[in-house]
Amino acid sequence: MSAQLDNLTNLQPVEGFDSPNTMHFISLLCDDHDCASLNEVTLSLDAPKVETQCVGCRKPIKIKMKAFGYAFTKEDSDKKEFTPLLQFRCTQGFAPLYYTFDDDWQAEVESTGATVPVVGLSDNKELHHDINDEDGNPIGKIYNLETAFVPKSAWETD
């Protein structure tokens, strides 16, 4: 994940990346057919493995997730690089394509240390998320939010 944070740090799902309850929504693309429909799976640390079938060709899919357990910080934002937060392993022939920010997220305001809810996050570089306090005053900003899946050849098995 990569993003620019203004006056914010520790952007993460409300319960944290390391919570068994945090849901992660992934879309997988099957490379066996020209199917526009993506395979959507939901994973959590409580249920880190999903076995299903491709919605297009019925080929079995297995996917497994691991979370690193830390939040996206202002330091990560300043580096302007992608920070690995989750790792996935899936059946050959499928590739994770999209991460959907469907669960509730939060961030910490740098100047006050307060935790604020972050809703409606979207993997769209064009979108600016203005974070306001209870009175509607701007207190921070999230922009240039991007997620990417990077292949990693060596991932330990269990």
Ligand SMILES: [Zn+2]
């Ligand atoms: Zn398929």
